[in-house]
Amino acid sequence: MHSEYDLICVGSGIGGCAAAAAAADAGARTLVLERTDVVGGVTAVSGGQIWIPGNRWAAALGIADTAEDGARYIDAVAGGHNDPARTRALLGAADEALDLFTARGLELRVLRGLPDYYHPDVAHSTAEGRYLEPVPLPADALGGWAGRLRRTAVWSMGGDGGGTTPAAELVTGQALAGYFLRAALGAGAQVMTGARVTGLRSRDGAVTGVVLDDGREIAARLGVVLATGAYDRNRELVHRFEGVLDDHGTGSPPGITGDHLGMAAALGASIRALPAARNTVQVGFPTGEPDEDGGPRYRTHWVVHPHEIIVNAQGARFADESFYPAINAALHHLDGASQRLPNWPAWLVYDHDLAERGVVQVDPGRVVSAPSVEELARRAGIDAAGLAATVAGYNAACARGRDDAFGRGERPWTLWMSRLAGSGTGPNPTLGPIVRPPFHAARLARVQAGLGSAGLEVDTCARVLRWSGGPIPGLWAVGNATARDDMGFSAQSGTSNLRGMVQGYRAGRSAVS
Known part of the structure; x- marks a missing residue:
């Protein structure tokens, strides 16, 4: 050099x-x-x-x-x-x-x-x-x-x-x-x-x-x-620019810490931010393994599979789970009356058919399981009546072959990606009922x-x-x-x-x- x-x-x-x-x-x-x-x-x-x-x-x-x-x-x-x-x-x-x-x-x-x-x-x-x-x-x-x-x-x-x-x-x-x-x-x-x-x-x-x-x-x-x-690995900058902070991880390699912002700002550089709800942050989980920095390793849950849904604490679905920009935008929805984010925290809820496939890559200690949907909700801290009603409504949508609530799996881009990943079969490979016990829930993280x-x-x-x-x-x-x-x-x-x-x-x- x-x-x-x-x-x-x-x-x-x-x-x-x-x-x-x-x-x-x-x-x-x-x-x-x-x-x-x-x-x-x-x-x-x-x-x-x-x-x-x-x-x-x-x-x-x-x-x-x-x-x-x-x-x-x-x-x-x-x-x-x-x-x-x-x-x-x-x-x-x-x-x-x-x-x-x-x-x-x-x-x-x-x-x-x-x-x-x-x-x-x-x-x-x-x-x-x-x-x-x-x-x-x-x-x-x-x-x-x-x-x-x-x-x-x-x-x-x-x-x-x-x-x-x-x-x-x-x-x-x-x-x-x-x-x-x-x-x-x-x-x-x-x-x-x-x-x-x-x-x-x-x-x-x-x-x-x-x-x-x-x-x-x-x-x-x-x-x-x-x-x-x-700046994925700089919690202060994530908190400043990305909004939702808790349960945050990244799939990026070490070194992504926003050094450019501090170095250039010292010379009077302009820093511009777009609304965090429009970012391409995905959802996923810590895997229970260490990453290169010694912290928890995170993986995105980037393709939706049959036999799973994403719900909030009320047990309600809130977005098309097959399209991650829709999920991220919904997570930032603010209830002006309570100044709370009603869709965060959020959980992935799935049945044992999906669990046996091994596609949910999550730290086992983060998963709760139960023989019934209602008991699963109580153990996870989700509203039991709300989750039971949501699962029943989702299963009915699977029987119809169409998700009238959010149009899950109907976007051509989603279908291409789901078929590539082998999510499921049929005209809409993202749909499959949650019926086989035991049932599982894992609290989601946001993964940049x-x-x-x-x-x-x-x-x-x-x-x-x-x-x-x-x-x-x-x-x-x-x-x-x-x-x-x-x-x-x-x-x-x-x-x-x-x-x-x-x-x-x-x-x-x-x-x-």
Whole structure:
């Protein structure tokens, strides 16, 4: 490692590596700093999807679509929380970014049959074509870095069918992280692990380098790109920006602690937050196992299965359990009269048919069981009459084959995901009655996935903006470190990887221009 570079990228996920590749490809001496001992960040534990309207792979399949159609779709579902100009700037730059990264070896393919979240209800949505996933990447394509990429058990969503990752092959998020790491290394960027950045150097208001936790300073002639992710592992920031705090966990790797907010705020950076009810927080459980930080490991309960429902303390269902944005929004519902959240805490209630399948990955000590629904409610602290009535109503819906209360399992996106996961069979694979004792209840936790409601405000070149207006010279931020006013929330999976790729590309090119 040298004492001076042209550009320093803090974080080794898609955003940091994209920025490093874009700058190094243009001749800049570039360094990627990763605070943990393995690279890939949140990208490596993601589903690996990139959502790109009007992409070249869909066009090759004869699927008609444009970036403008995608932007109009985002305008419709963002609830006024996107800046239309920034939406169009982001989507409009995707093809240019892809030119560089495909030339550097990135291979993507369309996830056939996977529709937009809100298709067909929202204009400009599509039945397929916008979701892309990485083509499986041989691990040895990374050379000596193969053993330093974050590796976890993942599930393939593509045309090869579901399955766990073979040791010699990278799929989904690992493959995506691998492609962008390879692009950065191939362009000439250097990568250093075990290097936590704790501060920014500046001179006359311009960022000139970084300070590491061991006191070392590294100069950056052109500046610094913050690609540090969100703040899942910082309880103070979660409490400040996400609302519901108790029973909170994350599926993100260590290091996602919001360092970018403090470092940039010291230079007058603008921090912008969207309503937490529109975030893509999911529900799940602590598994009873420790994670890499020694705390409890959490898993999302991301696909609804037959023989289960989600209820509040009154024993009532309150959302379509098959669509996680609906669950998260309902959890934030505030009763103005009592100033309480009536749908939190919440429980997963299920019967023994589901328990035997082993799909509820939860610490056994968190589960209560009983021979009857009424006794289960009493043991769990749920209203017994309310739960009994809810289970009876849900079972009647299963007999009809339709959930008239919330439309569970009727969204095309939900059906695609449920069938992929093998949830059930029949026209609506999410429905199945709760009838076989013993019955079980597990109190749910909220599990973040690397996305925060707040982030640094940036312009279309990913330059960090001041509260007082105008960019901070020499400072860029990309991906989940930035405010989501370009795409809004609850819009689509795959938009975070899109933002990381495009913002990283724009930051790297902006730095060297």
